[in-house]
Amino acid sequence: MDHVVRIVLPEEWPALRQLRLAALQDPAAPVAFLESYEDAAEQPDAFWMQRAFRGAAEDSGVRQFVAEAPDGGLSGSVTVIVEEPGAATPFGGQVQQRQAQVVGVYVRPEYRGGGLIEALLEAALEWSWTLRDVARVRLFVHERNARAEAAYRKAGFARTGVTSPMPGGSSGQEVEMVVERP
Numbered sequence: 051m052d053h054v055v056r057i058v059l060p061e062e063w064p065a066l067r068q069l070r071l072a073a074l075q076d077p078a079a080p081v082a083f084l085e086s087y088e089d090a091a092e093q094p095d096a097f098w099m100q101r102a103f104r105g106a107a108e109d110s111g112v113r114q115f116v117a118e119a120p121d122g123g124l125s126g127s128v129t130v131i132v133e134e135p136g137a138a139t140p141f142g143g144q145v146q147q148r149q150a151q152v153v154g155v156y157v158r159p160e161y162r163g164g165g166l167i168e169a170l171l172e173a174a175l176e177w178s179w180t181l182r183d184v185a186r187v188r189l190f191v192h193e194r195n196a197r198a199e200a201a202y203r204k205a206g207f208a209r210t211g212v213t214s215p216m217p218g219g220s221s222g223q224e225v226e227m228v229v230e231r232p
């Protein structure tokens with residue numbers, strides 16, 4: 051794989067904005083992401099600066115990993131959010147234990163099927179296991195997003211049996227998948 055997987059840099063916010071807007075226009079976007087393209091496209095530069103800054107910061111509770119293509123462009127990304135006990139989750143309910151959640155998973159179509167998602171998820175898990183008291187990493191995937199679910203399964207995630215209706219009026223269920231600390 052000729053891509054470099056690394057933590058995002060704060061100054062990369064314009065490229066991050068471009069990658070996110072491309073993700074939100076993907077045919078899978080309605081089942082893949084909770085944010086809409088219209089809302090994201092209206093956000094001011096400060097929003098993207100803050101997102102990149104938080105994703106890059108050492109102790110913000112968020113870590114964003116990006117894949118950099120040989121031409122210097124960003125080819126994909128995953129973000130890890132640390133969930134503290136008692137916090138509300140986007141799918142209802144409360145977080146029971148300190149854990150990490152993978153969100154914002156995206157690889158540009160021209161780079162799919164090349165192992166990039168495996169490298170991004172590996173980086174996300176590796177970082178999660180450096181966190182104190184994080185015993186599991188979870189994510190939610192739509193029941194009809196078979197390609198994403200297959201990629202997660204290959205990375206070691208397994209369904210927990212917990213499901214939740216897709217917020218925002220889209221049809222179908224979000225399925226929780228988890229990897230336990232090795």
Ligand SMILES: CC(C)(COP(=O)(O)OP(=O)(O)OC[C@H]1O[C@@H](n2cnc3c(N)ncnc32)[C@H](O)[C@@H]1OP(=O)(O)O)[C@@H](O)C(=O)NCCC(=O)NCCS
Nearest residue numbers: 078082155156157162163164167190191196197198200201
């Ligand atoms: C999800 C995503 C990151 C996966 O990356 P990818 O490079 O496409 O993943 P892969 O090509 O390695 O596919 C993963 C597995 O799914 C399989 N697969 C491919 N197309 C599939 C399909 N239509 N249905 C079911 N499985 C499929 C692949 O064969 C592969 O398994 P294998 O390596 O054992 O053959 C990428 O497709 C993407 O960005 N999709 C749009 C956004 C999205 O859905 N994000 C996830 C939100 S939860």
